[in-house]
Amino acid sequence: MDDTLATDVAPTVLPPAPGADRYRSLDFADTAATLPAGQSYDLLAAPESAMRWLAVHDLTTPDVQLYEVCAQRMRTLRGHIRALFAARVTATTPPEESLRAVNEALTAVPTAPLLAWDGAQGLRRIQAHPTDQAVNHALATLAADAADLLTGPDAGILAACGSAPCDRFLLRTHGRRHWCSTRCGDRVRAARAYARRSGASG
Template structure:
């Protein structure tokens, strides 16, 4: 389930022109993101979500994303956080409260073990509100990720125009992608050649 929070954090991206693109900019964008995450969400909630208020969905996703990104920034410290929101990060204690409250809405896990199938954990929500259940799944995902071993691999890409968090696959990996590494090497070469 940890990839759901990571996927939400990645909805802040570099726009290709030196700025930041928000993949949740509109209620329709938020709905599209939920559809893209359908399989991960269904794994947690064991059903398809029926979102009735796209505006509420967008607002809740943006709020929990702010909390997740603030906790990601805390996790990568003392290294700098992502440049996308480093100047407006939510207070870490407020982010913790928000993530914990969200996860609480998801309820508790129960063991489901059909006679003809493997056992599985199923979540029983404390609310019937679909948006609250989704936010709860994201909160639970953030808790699982930040309390797990992958937290130590979390990095903010230091490339000048990149705003991503990524999982470091190799101790020597500095950039989120080869493209960011190449851009930084080109920039460094340019600065050396032109005395900047």
């Protein structure tokens, strides 16, 4: 994605959904969104924008170059994580291929910091990020984060945005309300107000 396109897209990108600050996998799932009037965006659509997303979320280093095949792997894993989130929200059986894809990402590389030794600092834990394994580590970290969300105490408050056509996920933080952003909430309230006015005038 070039700078011109990034500038054109930026105004339509929604702010992070509730819970995205606690789960990077939630923000990862929401890197693509459907907006009203046939609009949409995909923050992983090109290697450059996918690289920026990884860097902002501390999942890679600035010196790592991302290629289209890696961006495609990110988009594929995102689709599987979204399928698992959707299954959790709707209380349906998750797709077997999505479970398999997340498990493959989980086991591809060690996600725990490794034990290392050097003469100056002695024993310490380091996160291994060899350049050729950087995307594998990022995907493994996101898969682990998604698994933690789906099996942890916050799984019960995972929700889909209730403002069609938005298809983002969030963690419900205020009772039953489940909108991913103020913009989506305003759209729901405006639609309800219009429906009331229409009903009253009819």
